């Protein structure tokens with residue numbers, strides 16, 4: 646199997662721009678995932694995010710997680726647990742309105758830092774969306790606009806830790822799923838692995854790499870590209886040793902954004918492909934996803950198609 650795609654964004658500024666764009670295109674078409682380095686987010690900022698996230702876990706989350714495990718008797722399970730994950734999480738929202746000042750148990754230093762990190766990631770997400778536009782033959786800003794709705798995109802960060810698990814074969818760190826939204830930027834532990842994606846029917850490790858950001862595409866980009874790019878199933882296998890840090894930031898459409906295949910992509914493909922993805926309001930998709938996250942995405946697309954009884958894009962009916 647080919648190697649997991651690692652892309653140096655710095656190379657976009659020089660002679661290797663064309664080859665780098667090609668690499669991104671290949672990763673989007675064949676992996677749904679890639680890892681970026683030289684992405685412009687300062688390494689010392691990332692180091693501080695890592696240090697404060699790990700401090701916060703030890704001070705505020707670890708004991709709570711241990712109590713949860715004890716109360717559910719999870720250490721002693723004998724059969725596969727299918728209704729929960731071996732993870733400790735909290736969520737920060739950046740856009741459309743930040744909730745960082747209201748999230749409990751965070752120090753002022755950590756709040757300020759996560760705001761700053763959020764801004765850098767937002768900028769990187771928008772740069773990546775424009776690279777995707779270029780590769781797709783869409784005008785610059787198309788994807789940002791498609792996600793905008795009336796109040797701009799939704800952007801948030803799930804901070805997770807996956808503590809050592811005595812029975813990783815019976816309880817997943819995070820069960821297999823595709824991400825519902827747009828583009829996801831992950832700052833993952835550089836030592837404790839565990840993230841895997843499904844490629845050609847096989848689970849492939851996403852290698853930990855210091856100061857890299859793992860990028861993956863969500864269901865909405867699959868719809869907008871009419872399946873040219875796919876959201877790919879992934880999962881976390883908790884390790885028996887070591888706690889895995891995972892800081893995943895989701896750049897998603899606004900709730901009222903209307904999502905549909907980009908006409909320019911559909912037109913280009915119409916001779917080879919007559920299947921067209923549905924058109925819907927993002928919030929409606931999320932209601933369905935909330936109940937069906939750990940199921941295959943195809944029935945979700947089918948359900949959205951069935952419920953979009955009006956206003957299908959003209960090309961969709963051709």
Ligand SMILES: [Fe+2]
Nearest residue numbers: 822823824879
């Ligand atoms: Fe995910």
